[in-house]
Amino acid sequence: MSLTPEQVQRIALLARIELSEADLTPVRDKLNDIFAMIEQMQAVDTAGIAPMSHAQDLSLRLREDAVTEEDRHILYQSGAPRVENGLYLVPKVIE
Amino acid sequence: MLNASLAEMAAALQAKTISSVELTQLFLGRIQALNGRLNAFITLDVEKSIAQARAADARLASGQAAPLTGIPVAHKDIWLAKGWRTTCGSKMLENFVAPYDAHVIERFDAAGAVNLGKCNMDEFAMGSSNETSYFGPVRNPWNTDCVPGGSSGGSAASVASRMAPASTGTDTGGSIRQPAALCNVSGLKPTYGVVSRYGMIAFASSLDQGGPFAKSAQDLGLLLNVMAGFDSRDSTSLERPAEDYTRELKKPLQGLRIGLPKEYFGEGLSDDVRAVVETALRQYRDLGATTIDISLPNSGLSVPAYYVIAPAEASSNLSRFDGVRYGYRAPEYGDLNDMYCKTRAQGFGAEVKRRILVGTYVLSHGYYDAYYLKAQRIRRLIANDFAEAFKQCDVIMGPTAPTVAFKFGEKAADPVQMYLNDIYTIAANLAGLPAMSIPAGFGANGLPAGLHIVGDYFSEARMLNAAHQFQCATDWHLRQPEGI
Numbered sequence: 001m002s003l004t005p006e007q008v009q010r011i012a013l014l015a016r017i018e019l020s021e022a023d024l025t026p027v028r029d030k031l032n033d034i035f036a037m038i039e040q041m042q043a044v045d046t047a048g049i050a051p052m053s054h055a056q057d058l059s060l061r062l063r064e065d066a067v068t069e070e071d072r073h074i075l076y077q078s079g080a081p082r083v084e085n086g087l088y089l090v091p092k093v094i095e
Numbered sequence: 096m097l098n099a100s101l102a103e104m105a106a107a108l109q110a111k112t113i114s115s116v117e118l119t120q121l122f123l124g125r126i127q128a129l130n131g132r133l134n135a136f137i138t139l140d141v142e143k144s145i146a147q148a149r150a151a152d153a154r155l156a157s158g159q160a161a162p163l164t165g166i167p168v169a170h171k172d173i174w175l176a177k178g179w180r181t182t183c184g185s186k187m188l189e190n191f192v193a194p195y196d197a198h199v200i201e202r203f204d205a206a207g208a209v210n211l212g213k214c215n216m217d218e219f220a221m222g223s224s225n226e227t228s229y230f231g232p233v234r235n236p237w238n239t240d241c242v243p244g245g246s247s248g249g250s251a252a253s254v255a256s257r258m259a260p261a262s263t264g265t266d267t268g269g270s271i272r273q274p275a276a277l278c279n280v281s282g283l284k285p286t287y288g289v290v291s292r293y294g295m296i297a298f299a300s301s302l303d304q305g306g307p308f309a310k311s312a313q314d315l316g317l318l319l320n321v322m323a324g325f326d327s328r329d330s331t332s333l334e335r336p337a338e339d340y341t342r343e344l345k346k347p348l349q350g351l352r353i354g355l356p357k358e359y360f361g362e363g364l365s366d367d368v369r370a371v372v373e374t375a376l377r378q379y380r381d382l383g384a385t386t387i388d389i390s391l392p393n394s395g396l397s398v399p400a401y402y403v404i405a406p407a408e409a410s411s412n413l414s415r416f417d418g419v420r421y422g423y424r425a426p427e428y429g430d431l432n433d434m435y436c437k438t439r440a441q442g443f444g445a446e447v448k449r450r451i452l453v454g455t456y457v458l459s460h461g462y463y464d465a466y467y468l469k470a471q472r473i474r475r476l477i478a479n480d481f482a483e484a485f486k487q488c489d490v491i492m493g494p495t496a497p498t499v500a501f502k503f504g505e506k507a508a509d510p511v512q513m514y515l516n517d518i519y520t521i522a523a524n525l526a527g528l529p530a531m532s533i534p535a536g537f538g539a540n541g542l543p544a545g546l547h548i549v550g551d552y553f554s555e556a557r558m559l560n561a562a563h564q565f566q567c568a569t570d571w572h573l574r575q576p577e578g579i
Contacts, residue, residue, distance in 0.1 A: 008452075015410060015455040016417070016432070017448055018440035027449070030510055034453055037511045040399045041469050044476070051471030052478060054301050055287040055527020060330055075194045081424035088419050091431045 001039060002032050096121060097257040098573075101166055101314045104260060108155055108165040115151040115165030119144055119209050122167050126212065126258045129579065133234045133256055135249040137172050138180045138213040147209040154207050162317055164207030169259035171250045172213040173220055174305075175294040176200045179210070183296045184218040184228040184246075187422045187442035197294020198326040199263060199305055206321045211259050214249030218444045219413065220270055220298045222246050223516040226507050227446045235278060236576040237542050241500035244274030244516075247308070251278040254308050256579045261309040261318055265295060267302045268401055269495075269520025272532035275308060276495035276545025279534045279574060281562065282308045283315045286552050287527035288333035290319075291326035299408035300331075302401075302524040311572055312533060312562035316341035319555060335553070343560040349383035351561060354488030356391040359519055359547075365498045367538030372494045375535040375546045375565070379492075382564055387488050391480040396473050397522040398514055403457050403470035404525070409447075410454025416442060449510065478526040485551045490561055493519055495532040495545035519547055529555050533562045534571040543574070 003011075008028045012019040019027060073086055082089035096104065096113060107113045123141060130136050144167065151165035175181050175193035177200075182188045196204065203210070217227040225233040225248035233248040235241040236256040243252040247264030251274035254262050264271040266284035275282030283306045290305040297303060307318035319340045326332045353376070360369065376386055418424035418438030425437035443451070457466035484491060496516055506513045523530035528549055535546035546565075550558040566572050 003456075007456075011452050011456045011459070013436075014459060015448075015451050016414075016435040016439050017443070017451060018433075018436040027452070030449060031452060031456075033509070033511050034402060034449070034514075037514070038399045038402055038466070041396060041403070041466075041473055044393065044396060044473060046469060046472035046476070049472040049475055051468050052475035053471055054331070055478075055525075056331070056333065058288075058331060058333075061327070063327070072194070076420075079191055079194070079421045081418055081422075090419055091428070091434055093431055 001035050003028055003035070097125065100311060101163065101260060101309065101317050104166050105162055109160060115148040115155065115209060116145060118165065119148040119167045119211065122211055122259060129256055129258055132239060133236060133252050134231050135215055135233050135252040135256070135258060136169070136212045137182055137184070137215050137230050137249070140179060140212070143178065144209055144211055151207045151209060161206045163203070163321055165209065166260055167209040167211035168203055169211045169214050169250060169253045169262040170200065171216055171247050171262070171264045173216060173265055173296045174200055174263065175296070176210055176213070179213060181213065181296070182230070183220070184216040184230060185443065185447070186229045187416050189229065189423065191422055195294065198291035198328065199322050200294065202321050202324065208321070214247070214253055214262060216249055217246035218447050219296070219409070220246040220265055220267055221409070221446050221450055223269070223273055223513050224506065225249070226503065227444055229444060232503060235500045236579045237279065237500065238540065240502055241542065242277065242503060244277035244496070244500065246270040248274045250308050251275050251280055251282065254280045254310060255576065257575070261307060261314055263305060263322070264308055265303055265305045266524065267298050267405060268524050269517035271306050271308065272520050272530060272545065272547060273496050273516060275532040277500040277543065279543035279571070280308050280310060281312055281315055281531065281533045281572060282306065283319065283531040283555070284523065284529060285319060285323065285555055286529045288331050289323045291324070291329040291332045293326050293328040297412040299405040300412060301408060302405060311566055312559045313341065313344060315531070316344065316559045338556065340556050340559055343556040344563040346560050347383060348379065348561065348564050351384040351490070352488040353379060353384050353386045354389040354484050354491040355386050356389050356394065356484070356491060356493060358391050358394045359493030363497050363515070363518065364494055365538070368494045368496070368498060368544045371536035371538055371544040372546060376492065378565060378568060382568060389484045389487060389491070391484060391522065393473065393476040393480050394522050397477055397525055398518055400470040400473040400477070401521045401525060402453065402514060403466050404474065406450040406454030407458050407467055408454070410451045410458065413447070413451055446510070474525045477522050481522070481526045481528060490558060491549040493547050495519060495547040499538040499540065499542035499544055523549050528552060529558060531558055531562060533565065534574070536571050
């Protein structure tokens, strides 16, 4: 398998990582090396094997439907790049 | 005191032959003298450390001391510690101050331990050499031209150079064990779910597990006693009765069955490390253990499966770094999408971006079955191999890493070569098994090599017993780098 430059740009867009034209070729080469290594997975037949998503067979715990968190937005927002009146500021999305 | 065990330090503190403030100052002085050369710490906060030491001295004076009260412990900069800058080795979090404590930090605080500082690491724990840290690489105390391993390189180097009596790390594919091996310290990754991930900056959540570094297995047991425990805020934290992980240390090794997977001694293992491991295994047989040849037939697939699963989980976990709620934001941008793309392009380093791209691709429409589900099926085959193996043996041993520490730059240009450093360690993460590395001797250029011990689920006490008995009979773990 070999990724095309267009595929790499599409993945970068999905990942929200800007990729310059200058970086495209070296990034693509390294991704292709990694996928060539990953291709070794195809050597084994996994038909009938259930996927394992987790080390322990856990079911999610349930708890009382009660408020457990206090409002700490001032503390949590103190590290945000831009905040005004308790709101995170981003470029305008809706005209 | 620099070389004392944690039990000896605790005894000295309780006998008042040294105070926690004095002990903390001793190690802070050592850091001041050595960190310029080794770069093992990203952040120090002398005022906070000394304040904790004073509180520990008061607790010692009141007779309320716990086993680690007053002992300084360094923490990988992946754990949130309230009021401490917590960077995860990234420009993205260069100025991030943690607003709350990780469960592990709470546990050490409750035990009266002193936070000595935050240790350098590969960016977002993605690396095996510490070369991906935004804050520059940690240097190996045994040879400062060599890597300390990664990703918990600062945690390993700080203990190896006696800048810290003990430290914490995290291990997603070998990030505790490989640096422990390369720096000649002991390091333990517990069974998945034993140590809470709450407040640990997430890399690959189904694999990430915190654990301790120390000079000996005995010290690791004391540290794990503090770190382990149920925490409702981590949905994968296991509800189990508390254990004393030091309870089996003194047991003789008579009857211990050690499995030796043929796949861990094949091509790719360097001759010097092989010789070190074989000598260590002879020592185990002398101590009364028996060795059994076993096979983990799918272990060759652990690296490819891991490099699908870990990047997939990372691409999801790291989507939170978007320049909105915390961390870095690009100084100039157009619309919202442009802000995300520029922030993430500038805030993440090359390796982190690579893994996000790999993860994004394997989870994308049309590729999910071929990559992600395939990798998860292989993950089960690997776990099944271990389950079969543990019918025949109590622990599995082999080399921790295929070579001793390598030079800076040697593998940095070739990600796949770098990934193969973790060829022996990754399978334990995929299966969720406990695994550790202990000093086992010296290979090429006088550099240390580690013995890897993998146990069955929840057998940490047994593994620590096997490691401790070896350390009672050998002195590899006491060896220190010259000139440091």
